[in-house]
Amino acid sequence: MKILEKGDKKIRFVVEDITPALAGELRRVMISEIPTMAIEWVDFHKNDSVLWDEIIASRLGLIPLVFDAKFYNLKGNCKCGGKGCVHCQVSFKLKKKGPCMVYSGDMVPSDEKVRPVYDNIPIVELTEGQELELEAFAELNLGKEHAKWQAAVVGYRNVPNIIIGKGGNKSDYEKRCPKHVFVFQNKKLEVDKPLECNMCLQCVELSNGAIKVEADETKFLFNVESTCGLKPEEIVLKSMDILEEKLEELSKDLSKLK
Numbered sequence: 001m002k003i004l005e006k007g008d009k010k011i012r013f014v015v016e017d018i019t020p021a022l023a024g025e026l027r028r029v030m031i032s033e034i035p036t037m038a039i040e041w042v043d044f045h046k047n048d049s050v051l052w053d054e055i056i057a058s059r060l061g062l063i064p065l066v067f068d069a070k071f072y073n074l075k076g077n078c079k080c081g082g083k084g085c086v087h088c089q090v091s092f093k094l095k096k097k098g099p100c101m102v103y104s105g106d107m108v109p110s111d112e113k114v115r116p117v118y119d120n121i122p123i124v125e126l127t128e129g130q131e132l133e134l135e136a137f138a139e140l141n142l143g144k145e146h147a148k149w150q151a152a153v154v155g156y157r158n159v160p161n162i163i164i165g166k167g168g169n170k171s172d173y174e175k176r177c178p179k180h181v182f183v184f185q186n187k188k189l190e191v192d193k194p195l196e197c198n199m200c201l202q203c204v205e206l207s208n209g210a211i212k213v214e215a216d217e218t219k220f221l222f223n224v225e226s227t228c229g230l231k232p233e234e235i236v237l238k239s240m241d242i243l244e245e246k247l248e249e250l251s252k253d254l255s256k257l258k
């Protein structure tokens with residue numbers, strides 16, 4: 001595995017020696033099986049705003065939250081038996097009076113380590129005299145239950161193999177390739193940035209087959225963008241743990257069939 005870029009929200013890496021099935025499964029686990037924190041229940045005490053309770057609740061649910069992944073449990077796995085306790089639930093209080101814009105940063109959490117990823121997400125505007133007062137409850141869950149718990153946006157593609165053969169007028173390709181994959185110097189065409197290639201096959205057509213571009217079925221380029229409070233590298237590592245657990249479970253089940 002080779003990391004090409006790593007930021008606060010995004011990671012880009014190449015994985016070698018895996019099958020297309022494993023690449024697809026890694027993506028699926030990152031999107032739908034990593035527990036993240038989101039608001040699930042809202043008690044409204046007062047809402048004079050122009051938005052209905054349901055719309056405000058839906059907006060609150062979509063606010064990504066930072067949380068300690070080691071401290072919190074999925075409700076179904078918690079010792080409280082799913083009733084809700086400090087290990088599986090966080091509450092947020094919100095009380096504002098207009099005129100003002102209510103932002104995600106106005107919510108006051110019961111655990112200060114749980115907070116919105118961004119404090120400036122607008123929730124609703126209150127005009128003179130309007131009031132909003134509510135208590136919201138966040139919990140861990142999975143992206144396969146609802147998109148608000150989706151941990152990341154993940155895309156991947158095969159790494160291309162670009163082979164420059166004999167023949168064809170090669171001086172053109174440096175300019176013609178839309179992704180600037182080639183360099184032409186000292187009368188020689190070379191592949192400079194193979195990972196930029198999007199396999200549009202323009203070079204193959206232009207060269208009448210002198211250039212070959214094929215997808216490598218064992219190498220994949222992944223782009224992972226976190227949409228929750230977890231860092232992108234945490235999402236990648238966690239997805240591998242989860243996949244391993246799932247495979248162990250499958251292996252145990254299969255051994256019972258013997």
Ligand code: SF4
Nearest residue numbers: 177197198200201203
């Ligand atoms: S397939 Fe398209 S992007 Fe890739 S090298 Fe050829 S022209 Fe460039």
Ligand SMILES: [Zn+2]
Nearest residue numbers: 078080085088
């Ligand atoms: Zn609990």
